Amino acid sequence: MPELPEVETIVRDLEPRLTGRILRAPRLFKPDVLRRVSPRRLLATLARNRIEQVTRRAKHVVLRFKSGHRMVVQPGMTGNLLVYDRPLTAPERRYVVFLSKLDGKATFVYRDVRRLGRVWLLDEAGWRSYTARIGPEPLAPEFDAVAFAARFRGTRQAVKKALMDQQRLAGVGNIYANEALFRAGIDPSRPANRLGPVALANLHREVRAVLGEAIAAQGTTLRDYRTGTGRRGGFQFALHVYGRGGQPCPRCGTILQTTHLIDGRATTFCWRCQRGP
Numbered sequence: 001m002p003e004l005p006e007v008e009t010i011v012r013d014l015e016p017r018l019t020g021r022i023l024r025a026p027r028l029f030k031p032d033v034l035r036r037v038s039p040r041r042l043l044a045t046l047a048r049n050r051i052e053q054v055t056r057r058a059k060h061v062v063l064r065f066k067s068g069h070r071m072v073v074q075p076g077m078t079g080n081l082l083v084y085d086r087p088l089t090a091p092e093r094r095y096v097v098f099l100s101k102l103d104g105k106a107t108f109v110y111r112d113v114r115r116l117g118r119v120w121l122l123d124e125a126g127w128r129s130y131t132a133r134i135g136p137e138p139l140a141p142e143f144d145a146v147a148f149a150a151r152f153r154g155t156r157q158a159v160k161k162a163l164m165d166q167q168r169l170a171g172v173g174n175i176y177a178n179e180a181l182f183r184a185g186i187d188p189s190r191p192a193n194r195l196g197p198v199a200l201a202n203l204h205r206e207v208r209a210v211l212g213e214a215i216a217a218q219g220t221t222l223r224d225y226r227t228g229t230g231r232r233g234g235f236q237f238a239l240h241v242y243g244r245g246g247q248p249c250p251r252c253g254t255i256l257q258t259t260h261l262i263d264g265r266a267t268t269f270c271w272r273c274q275r276g277p
């Protein structure tokens with residue numbers, strides 16, 4: 001699933017192309033992605049509505065409209081969000097979930113081959129309760145090491161699982177949890193409340209560093225993820241451990257281990273570099 005850096009990349013690509021534009025004739029082709037909104041209400045609300053702001057929250061793209069509504073899209077593993085400045089070709093029309101002409105010639109498209117994505121339409125009250133349920137943004141300037149440590153106090157959950165818990169911290173999924181723990185030299189199975197202040201400070205620094213570097217590389221494309229202009233990301237070439245089980249550790253040469261025992265997901269780590277104190 002696209003994590004914070006991938007969704008941030010999509011948002012940065014869409015933002016200049018969508019802000020201030022009016023949706024003309026929005027159409028929904030696959031209503032099964034909708035959550036808690038009917039196709040009729042979605043389309044009636046969005047038609048002739050102006051997009052005032054394009055932002056990201058956690059792993060979701062958030063379009064705020066003049067009416068005060070927000071269309072929230074979680075693209076999922078196979079979802080792409082794109083703006084075309086020309087008519088779509090027949091292959092580009094395949095798997096289209098949602099499409100709208102914009103004022104001018106452009107077309108805004110959400111395409112999703114396996115339809116693992118989700119779309120919500122929230123009013124002000126719905127938005128406030130949605131965003132209140134999600135943890136802080138790890139790249140927010142005020143999210144310092146003290147704020148980070150506070151999110152992990154009092155849980156015996158494995159630190160990797162805690163990192164990926166969206167109520168604790170927004171936007172980190174399996175790829176960047178694996179990478180940040182390796183870079184910080186922390187055993188992913190270690191209970192979060194057993195981490196000392198130095199380990200927590202290291203993890204805070206490495207979470208922010210790896211997310212920042214991945215944004216600079218426009219995200220990680222392992223299969224289907226594309227940027228908001230349809231290109232592949234570049235961070236797959238900079239991964240240290242994720243997807244590299246059985247290969248040598250880039251730091252010490254020990255063979256990297258993969259386990260599914262921590263949270264059911266693939267966790268790849270170096271037992272020598274990530275032993276911890």
Ligand SMILES: [Zn+2]
Nearest residue numbers: 249252270273
């Ligand atoms: Zn190592």
